[in-house]
Amino acid sequence: MSAVSGPEDYEGQGTGEVIVMIHDGDIGSDIATTLHAQGVTKSFDAFYDLLLKKASTHVFQPGAYKLASGMSAQAALDALIDPANKLEQTVVIPEGTVAADVYQLISEGTSIPLDEVQAAAADVASFGLPSEATTLEGFLFPATYTFSPGIGAHDALATMVNRQFQALDSAGVAQADRWKTIVLASLIQKEAGLRDDYYKVSRVFLNRLEPALWESGLLQSDATVAYGTGNTHRVSTTDAEREDASNAYNTYVHPGLPIGPISNPGDLAIDAALHPADGPWLFFVTWNLDTGETIFSSTVEEHDAAVAKWLAWMDEHPEYQ
Known part of the structure; x- marks a missing residue:
């Protein structure tokens, strides 16, 4: 059906306001990904296929642009090449x-x-x-x-x-507690997906800092390891990276919180750091990368079963490998 009717697309100019950042060096596929991720277009293909059909190549200038939710691919393209929609001196973080x-x-x-x-x-x-x-x-x-x-x-x-x-x-954080709050919040920000999971992820890390629950004190966060390697756009790591003691951010080797923040957290992550959920969890794994669904476990056996579920999902979705 897609081959006959074309990719899924919205109709019209959309509603509301969405601020989209185009980065230096972004190409058509990058912009198509951004527009879809922010709810501007209905699908990646709707915008990307439109670009491919155009005889001329559009050069998109880096910066912030005012668009809307639920725009047709053509409306989104028209808005991006209209200088009136470029927001001067505007930065989206x-x-x-x-x-x-x-x-x-x-x-x-x-x-x-x-x-x-x-x-x-x-x-x-x-x-x-x-x-x-x-x-x-x-x-x-x-x-x-x-x-x-x-x-x-x-x-x-x-x-x-x-x-x-x-x-x-x-959030009620005393100046003396700013550092440890931000360090933990930055870790939660990188590791959590769905809103409610932020508070559970916070509890997992705090439980691992409790010797009675987790003797080693090792947080074992891939996000911290990746940050220490300079690969800040991913959280997956290799066996060699997790064994590298020279990486000061390697929480598989160095116990306790990482030596510093690994991202810039927002209000939700800060709140989760201050108000973790109550629970015995020591492990978590996001088993569905499409929905962000995460399984939290308190035993190794439960965690192994969750990992098996994730691996089975990955086998069914080779595009993520």
Whole structure:
């Protein structure tokens, strides 16, 4: 049916407002993925196939664009190439974005060169962070920002840092507890999927920090290992990476929380760090990568069964391998 009628597509201009970021170097498939993931278009193919049918090649400028939910592929394309929909001095930071990518997003959404943003970020002591911080990681609050024309790199970063301080204050976090809260929240942000699971993931990690429940004290988070290798866009790791003691973020080797944040968490992850669910869980595995459904277990046997369920699902979905 798809071959005859074409890919699934919405009709019309859509409703509401969705801010979409196009990044430097994005090609048609990247943009099609972004539009579908944010609910702008009904399918990846709807937008991508439309691009392939166009005789001319569109050059999309990096930055933030105002679109809508449920747009037809043609409406979305028209909106992206209409300069009136490009939001000047606007930066969208999704939850879980790492600092290096935040710097890139600031540069793409403003007129500030990337090297200036990176240089400003290197002056960590000027932002009022906890004494343990050696970078801005974890303290760049994920949100949509619209900056005044001519803003400098330091002021743009300070806006994000101060917004994270505001989030912590609103959550009731004392200044003395900012560091450990952000470290745990950054881990939850990377590992959790569905909203309710944030609180269960928080409990799993806190249970693993309790010697009576988990003697080794090893969190065994692939997300921390991947962060330490520099592969910040994935959470899967290899056996060699999990055995590498030289990786200071390797929680398969080093007990306790990682030495620093591994992402920039939002309000939900912060709340989960402060208010974990009650439960005996020591393990979790996301067995359905389409829906994000996750199984939480308190015994090795239960966890092994959950892993088997995930592996069976993966066998049925080779596109994820």
